Amino acid sequence: MTPADLADLLRATASKVLVERGLDAAVLPEQVTVERPRNPEHGDYATNVALQIGKKAGANSRDLAGWLAEALTAADGIETAEVAGPGFLNIRLAKDAQGAIVRQVLEAGAGYGTGAALQGRNINLEFVSANPTGPVHLGGTRWAAVGDALGRILAAQGAQVVREYYFNDHGAQIDRFARSLVASATGQPTPEDGYAGEYIGEIAQQIVANHPQAPELPQDERVELFRAEGVELMFAQIKQSLHEFGTDFDVYFNESALFDSGAVDRAVTKLKDSGDLYEKDGAWWMASSEYGDEKDRVVIKSDGHAAYVAGDIAYYQDKRRRGFDLCIYMLGADHHGYIGRLKAIAATSGEDPATVEVLIGQMVNLVKDGVAVRMSKRAGTVVTLEDLVEAIGVDASRYVLVRSSVNASIDIDLGLWTKQSNENPVYYVQYAHARTCAVGRNAADFGFDGVAPDFGLLTADEEGALIRTIGEYPAVLAGAANLREPHRVARYLEELAGAYHRFQTNKTLRILPQGDDPVTSVNAARLELVAATRQVLANGLALLGVGAPERM
Template identity: 75%
Template sequence: MTPADLADLLRATAAKVLVEHGLDPAVLPDEVSVERPRNPEHGDYATNVAMQVGKRAGTNPRELAAWLATALAATDGIDSADVAGPGFLNIRLAAAAQGAIVAQVLAAGASYGSSETLAGTRINLEFVSANPTGPVHLGGTRWASVGDALGRILTVQGAEVTREYYFNDHGAQVDRFAASLVAAATGAPTPENGYAGIYIGEIADKIVAAHPEAPTLPLPEQLELFRAEGVELMFAQIRESLHEFGTDFDVYFNESSLFESGAVEQAVTKLKDSGDLYQKDGAWWIASSEYGDDQDRVVIKSDGNAAYIAGDIAYFQNKRARGFDLCIYMLGADHHGYIGRLKAAAAAFGDDPATVEVLIGQMVNLVKDGVAVKMSKRAGTVVTLDDLVEAIGVDAARYALVRSSVNSSIDIDLNQWTSTNNENPIYYVQYAHARLSSLARNAVDLGVSVENPDLGLLATEHEGELIRTIGEYPRVVASAASLREPHRIARYLEELAGAYHRFYGACQVLPKGDEQPIPLHTARLALCEAARRVLANGLELLGVSAPERM
């Protein structure tokens, strides 16, 4: 019996009890809360439903809890139900009911934890979207890990997810990039506010190798050539780095296409016609403050050029025109103002602002021997995705970046994440999976299988803890999807690995010496296979490997 099954049972039992005592069951919530007590001695699960609805139903919460306890105690699968405090209900499941969780995992396999909650929902998930002017830095790398994981999590909840990279190939930063390449190719100093680093020289050399005449062309032609070729080469490197990191996209969308196709002009015209754009100081402003933004924003500057928000507005329109129900933007720490302006733009177009979600990721710092690492070997000024992968590997990098809430800054300690001990979170989780895989191989050699296990034999404290932890997985995945918080998966996997290690230390799984296999060995092996399966499923959602040997 999973927590979800128990919640359904509790609601049905509570409704029946209320009716039996002449009270209205309409006071019950759609979903009854079920939690695991901090102290296992209090029971397997606890609920405060009696306290939540007792007074509204017209009875004392503790009295309602007592009625529920009596009814539940007579229910199959419930070992005991006891009232605590002002109306808490502590519940213990029968061993067979707990064992049913193991059977569910073994039957579902790779689909355990999946649901159809978001079926029919089309989601555009835009993340990374680093400018094509340099390698992906640590902030973008964080989104490469978190965004990819979120896409996987939303998908297993039934959503149709399109992973999208917004390619910023229009604007002043690309002009500076082109000028920096020209300077590198001609031996001139890097222009003010230009880009430096070994990678600039490498790209310039490739362009000159393909176009020997480039350094002698007139400046306008030089800039045009180095801009087009440089952006293409830089983005090829970005895509390769992301692919090797395990992050690929369904759509690469060029910002320039919005201007070339007239989409920006059309969006601006539509807002002018609706009265949501007004003129002031020679510029056109969107009245975004009327839709919840903290101020109005310039859309067309006084010189007639489009401000950055003009492309954002047209881009949102494009996404909606492609049929997406929800547009999730994953942006850096310096983009907090985009939350209000994007939602305001949606409202100005007559859309529900809820069709826009903006997630803001905080800074990432690299630390070694207690000292911050700030310089890249190739980029010169910032630490990049490639630097992080070279230092600790893909699995550790992805896991380190995804295991904390994006709302908090994180320090990645290179010493910790390259260690092979339990202080390294990814080692701790992957080692649990490898240990379980080794156990399965040894079981084959000993002739022990998981066929027809008697799961009612799993009745010890450590077996129960492991089973209940496994049973939490679907709820954790659902929560990670609804809250857009993939770090919940990582923290859960560490909890599951800990429950397994404690179980393994207390319970003999396989026969030793001349012992013959008995039903308890089969039951425990089935439990171990369920734990291994859930670890593998969770690591898959994070884009991290589940090694069978370490």
């Protein structure tokens, strides 16, 4: 019986008790909260539902808890239900009910933990979207890991998810990039507002190798050639870096296509017609402050050129035309102002602002020997995705970037994340998986076939704790999807790994027979518990895009 199963049983039982006693069952929440008690001696699970609804239902909370306890004790799968304090309820599951969790995992396999809560949702998940003017920096790398994991988690709850990269190939930053390439190719100093770093020289040399006449072309032709070729080469490098990092996209959307197709002009016309654009000082402004934005935004500048927000408007409208009912934008720490702006864009476009969600990711810093690492070997001024992977590897990079809330900045200690010890969280989790695999390989030498497991014999505290932790995975996954917080899965995996290490370290709980001892039902039950642990660890790591090694 998983926590979700117990929550359903509690709600059904409470509803029945309330009706039988002539109390108001309408006060029952849709979801009854079930939690692990801080002290395991109090039971397997606890609930405050009697405290939560007692007064509203017209009953003393402690009395209601007592009625619930009496009804629950008679239910299948419940060993005891006891009242504590003013109306808390401590519940202990029957041992065979705990064993049912193991069976569920082994039957569901890779599907264990998945759900259908987001069935029918069509989600556009846009992340990274780094400008094609340099390698992916650490902020973008964080989104590459978190966004990819979030996409997998949302899909695991039944959503249709399209991972999208918005390719910013239009605007002033591309002009600066092109001028920087030309300067490098012609031996000139980097423009004051340009881009530096070895990668600029590498791309410039590649363009000259492909077009030996490029440095001698007329100025306008030369800049346009370096712009077009440079953006293409830079973006090819970005895509390759992300692919090697384990992050691929379903759609690469070119910003320039919005202008070339007339989508920006159409979006501006639509807002003018709706009255949400007004003219002031020769420019056209969006009345975004009327929809919760901190200020109105210039859409068409006084020189007649479109401001950046014009592309944002057209891009959002394009997403809605493609059928997405939720557009999630994952943006960097300096983009807080975009939350109100994008919500206002939805409103002025005649859509529900709830179709827009904006996640803001905080800064990432590298630390080595207590000192911040600030310079990249290749990019010059920023640390890149490649720098992080070179330092600690892909699995550790993805894991460290996912395991913290995006609302918090991260200091990555390079020494810690290269350690092969339990101090290193990703090693700790992967090692737990490898240990389960080793047990499975060793079990092949014993005669487990035909020996039925008896989960009622798994009475040790370590066995119960491991089973209950396994049972919490579906709720953890649902919560991670609902709250858009993939770090919940990583932290759960560390808890599960800890529960498994404690179980296997207890030498009195032998999984495999000793010497010539026969295989018993308790050996078989423990072996299946190990197999279930292995499956859940593998499932969770797969959602994070992190490997589940069988040997370490």
